[in-house]
Amino acid sequence: MIRWAIIFLVIGLVFAVLGFGGIGGAFIGIAKILFFLAIAIFVILLVLGLIAGKKIVD
Numbered sequence: 337m338i339r340w341a342i343i344f345l346v347i348g349l350v351f352a353v354l355g356f357g358g359i360g361g362a363f364i365g366i367a368k369i370l371f372f373l374a375i376a377i378f379v380i381l382l383v384l385g386l387i388a389g390k391k392i393v394d
Contacts, residue, residue, distance in 0.1 A: 337377070341370035 348363030 337370055337374040341367045341374060344370065 344363050344367035348360045348367060350360075351357075351363060352360030
């Protein structure tokens with residue numbers, strides 16, 4: 337998902353440089369959403385992995 341965020345960011349920057357500010361801004365907005373979504377999924381899976389990895393010692 338980070339790969340898609342980078343792709344959308346690059347496309348958005350190219351569009352912005354070429355003068356298509358509206359489309360470029362939309363692509364950059366999508367890149368932001370994908371980036372934060374990927375970070376949120378990473379944190380959730382990290383916490384679940386840490387919880388599942390703990391062993392109860394009796």
